[in-house]
Amino acid sequence: MNPTLIAELVKIVGKDAVLITPEDLAVYSYDGTFEEHCPDGVVLPTSTEQVSQVVKLAAREQIPVVTRGMASGLAAASVPFSGGIVLCLTRMDRLLELDQENAVVHVEVGIITADLQAEVEKKGLFYPPDPSSIRHSTIGGNIACNAGGPRCLKYGVTGDYVLGLTVVLADGQIIHTGGKVIKDVVGYDLTALFTGSEGTLGVITEALLRLTAKPKFARTALVEFNSIEDASQTVNAILKAGIVPATLELMDHTAISCIEEAMHLGLPLDVEAILLVETDGQEETGVTREIETAAEICTRHSARKVTVAKDETERQGLWKARRSVAPALARLAPNKLGEDITVPRSAIPEAVRRLKQVSAKHGLPIVIFGHAGDGNLHPNILFDKRDPQQWAKVEQMVAEEFAIALDLGGTLSGEHGVGTLKRPYLERALGPVSVEIQKRIKRSLDPQNILNPGKVLPD
Amino acid sequence: MSLPCNLTQPQENEYLNCIRCGLCLAVCPTYRVYKTETSSPRGRVALARKNLEGELELTPNLAEQMYACLDCLACNDICPVGIRPADLALEMRHVQEQIRPSGWKDTLFGELIAKPGRMKTATLPLRIYQSSGLRRLVYTLHLRRLLPARLRDLEGMLPHLPRRPLRRVLPEVTKAHSKSRYRVGFFLGCAQSLLFADESAATVRVLARNGCTVITPRDTVCCGMPAAGYGRMDLAKAHARFNIALFEKTETDVIVTDCATCGSKLKEYGQMLADEPEWVERAAAFSAKVRDISEFLMSIPLEKPAGRIEARVTYHDPCHLRRAQKVWQQPRALMQFIDGVDFVELPESDWCCGSAGSQLITHYETSLAVLERKMDNLKSTGAEMVASGCPGCQMQLTTGIKRRQMDVKVVHPIVLLDQAYAAEENSQ
Numbered sequence: 086m087n088p089t090l091i092a093e094l095v096k097i098v099g100k101d102a103v104l105i106t107p108e109d110l111a112v113y114s115y116d117g118t119f120e121e122h123c124p125d126g127v128v129l130p131t132s133t134e135q136v137s138q139v140v141k142l143a144a145r146e147q148i149p150v151v152t153r154g155m156a157s158g159l160a161a162a163s164v165p166f167s168g169g170i171v172l173c174l175t176r177m178d179r180l181l182e183l184d185q186e187n188a189v190v191h192v193e194v195g196i197i198t199a200d201l202q203a204e205v206e207k208k209g210l211f212y213p214p215d216p217s218s219i220r221h222s223t224i225g226g227n228i229a230c231n232a233g234g235p236r237c238l239k240y241g242v243t244g245d246y247v248l249g250l251t252v253v254l255a256d257g258q259i260i261h262t263g264g265k266v267i268k269d270v271v272g273y274d275l276t277a278l279f280t281g282s283e284g285t286l287g288v289i290t291e292a293l294l295r296l297t298a299k300p301k302f303a304r305t306a307l308v309e310f311n312s313i314e315d316a317s318q319t320v321n322a323i324l325k326a327g328i329v330p331a332t333l334e335l336m337d338h339t340a341i342s343c344i345e346e347a348m349h350l351g352l353p354l355d356v357e358a359i360l361l362v363e364t365d366g367q368e369e370t371g372v373t374r375e376i377e378t379a380a381e382i383c384t385r386h387s388a389r390k391v392t393v394a395k396d397e398t399e400r401q402g403l404w405k406a407r408r409s410v411a412p413a414l415a416r417l418a419p420n421k422l423g424e425d426i427t428v429p430r431s432a433i434p435e436a437v438r439r440l441k442q443v444s445a446k447h448g449l450p451i452v453i454f455g456h457a458g459d460g461n462l463h464p465n466i467l468f469d470k471r472d473p474q475q476w477a478k479v480e481q482m483v484a485e486e487f488a489i490a491l492d493l494g495g496t497l498s499g500e501h502g503v504g505t506l507k508r509p510y511l512e513r514a515l516g517p518v519s520v521e522i523q524k525r526i527k528r529s530l531d532p533q534n535i536l537n538p539g540k541v542l543p544d
Numbered sequence: 545m546s547l548p549c550n551l552t553q554p555q556e557n558e559y560l561n562c563i564r565c566g567l568c569l570a571v572c573p574t575y576r577v578y579k580t581e582t583s584s585p586r587g588r589v590a591l592a593r594k595n596l597e598g599e600l601e602l603t604p605n606l607a608e609q610m611y612a613c614l615d616c617l618a619c620n621d622i623c624p625v626g627i628r629p630a631d632l633a634l635e636m637r638h639v640q641e642q643i644r645p646s647g648w649k650d651t652l653f654g655e656l657i658a659k660p661g662r663m664k665t666a667t668l669p670l671r672i673y674q675s676s677g678l679r680r681l682v683y684t685l686h687l688r689r690l691l692p693a694r695l696r697d698l699e700g701m702l703p704h705l706p707r708r709p710l711r712r713v714l715p716e717v718t719k720a721h722s723k724s725r726y727r728v729g730f731f732l733g734c735a736q737s738l739l740f741a742d743e744s745a746a747t748v749r750v751l752a753r754n755g756c757t758v759i760t761p762r763d764t765v766c767c768g769m770p771a772a773g774y775g776r777m778d779l780a781k782a783h784a785r786f787n788i789a790l791f792e793k794t795e796t797d798v799i800v801t802d803c804a805t806c807g808s809k810l811k812e813y814g815q816m817l818a819d820e821p822e823w824v825e826r827a828a829a830f831s832a833k834v835r836d837i838s839e840f841l842m843s844i845p846l847e848k849p850a851g852r853i854e855a856r857v858t859y860h861d862p863c864h865l866r867r868a869q870k871v872w873q874q875p876r877a878l879m880q881f882i883d884g885v886d887f888v889e890l891p892e893s894d895w896c897c898g899s900a901g902s903q904l905i906t907h908y909e910t911s912l913a914v915l916e917r918k919m920d921n922l923k924s925t926g927a928e929m930v931a932s933g934c935p936g937c938q939m940q941l942t943t944g945i946k947r948r949q950m951d952v953k954v955v956h957p958i959v960l961l962d963q964a965y966a967a968e969e970n971s972q
Binding site: 104106107108109111112113115116117118119127129155156157173175176178195197199218220221222411412415416419420421 | 560561563564565566567568569570579580581582584586587590591594599600601603605606609624625626
């Protein structure tokens, strides 16, 4: 990066907020995937005004700006493949206002999601979205990718909680969308447009988030099934009975045996599927009645065994299996590629069957778990990237995974986003008309194509 | 450029499986201060890997990132795939020392720290500063405020120094008060001997009172942590061999230490010397005997003190005790064993205080920024005393308390037990 430009950046954000050493650039080259590309410089602003000035400068010089938080993303959305400036918002992490009357919180988007949650919970309020990266991702990243999580079935995704945004546009102008109101039908819904836009339409710097009351009680059951069809039908039966569990997590045989191999928790190896069901709410009796009804439904749908946790210790014990998935995967192979395809709920058994065929055909394990209540599956391919033959197979397998999702009426991604990794498949998922419209939206908001170029939309 | 192949360097399996999830960022004190990837465990692992794979040079800046790690081990504990970023940072310091050795480290860790007599001489000016009355004068005349802030903080962290190092004063054998039930080796660490002699004297009294014959070898050398921390794993191993041979002669059942850092290093000897055939078994046998004082006391029938300590007490977990040794219940139990102690948990008690040995000297701003978080938490407890079984933590906490002009006393847990026994004797 040329010295004049660096000097100008330093003037805006200060010396300690412009990083340009080879070491700095090297560590800002990656996210939660194995993709890498160094930026030319890293800028850490502390206010919307600073972001605006940095973007103005980038617009003048036509330099790419890649916004990121803690880079836990799984789609290489924040990897700066075109170089340029990485705009890292982790220092914009203040909680600006907690409006208890309206149950709305105003934050700078660099705040860590778990920190935000802890702050509002001190006042008895609750921010429900719970991506598994909750402790190592920022609200900004969650909004930019419209993150989900296990609790989405009952509570909805990040976007359902975003009431308003402060966004720096590609020319440096600052726009405020939405507000503290719950109902708002004036004009196009720009809040929704920026949510999930992965840094390609503007730089989200502040957010107004809707909060609810914190549930006081939770009950959990672990249910074993001899067939994945039984598990899938059970999920539908529970929901049809009017019970909306906070979570309905599915682990198939591949995941169970993988966890057992790595962690030795004593899970049954002869079952086809495990469901982890959790109900929550404000009243203990209601929550207990719900989990008991759910347990009865499971038994009626030929569950082999139902274990309802009696207390918090047992509850944590039941969750241990689900929480062990990620570490178990990492212990079994140097690399994993986890997708998050989503299919209609009833298509889960078929999707699992086809994913297993893909695994058998290519000879690499695919471990399957996911959020059964919303049809969001996480097939993880285990491999060793140092082996070029394996890598070639993985690319083929990913394409086949996406084909399965689309064939079954589903989509490419439920919560990770498109980033770079799913970009080649976008047109097939959305169709040419939709892609063309989205390209026009991108062009009208970012005519110079400086905001996270080369992401989401195909060229 | 790739590294010369005859170096002792981290193995591929120590970094290859990093899935870059970012979980370690959440718990890293330096990341939480600077909020940059460069100051995070994931960043350090990436830098180490890129250097070892020949993609990046081992520049002074890269080495500095390894030295910026506080070695608090929080990342080691949280990593879902078993990467140990803190260990990797220490190993990279060793790589750098092998390529570009700094001569002063030979002098400091090879000549000075390894020779207790010279340590005594080197710290003489500090003892004179105190015993001559100069220190009192500085305080009485409020001269401290004339010192530059940094020097003031360093002066403030000094405890009340003993006139002579405890290693010179303590008998090699302290007999058990009643019937001797255990033959205990006492590893008297350098900082405890030179700076916190009163505490270690208390340790020996408490042990003797509880049926231990205490053997304190006078020639003990440094545990090796400072040398390892500065990239001289070779010297740390030399210290280890010396201490192992020394304690073999004492024929003790257990080896007790009242310093969290010494304890964590001593328990590592087995692992450190695993590839030295003539030492591997002896080192493992040594490490297997090592206990932190609280760990040992809570494992034997401990005499209940009749005396009381009336105080609201909280406890800060030294990283090298809680994370490196998984000892955290015992010091709490030990203090709550004493009647009158109103124990209150410190929020984030296992968050590093920023001491990390010499970080207040080498990384002043970082160290203080990490300390601020600790002080906010300490203030919230309303405690009159904060206990911690680590000389580094104690000095750091003292600095923080002086900076904020708080009225909180810093103690070693063992001192409370010793005082409770003493209170009982006084009342009799």
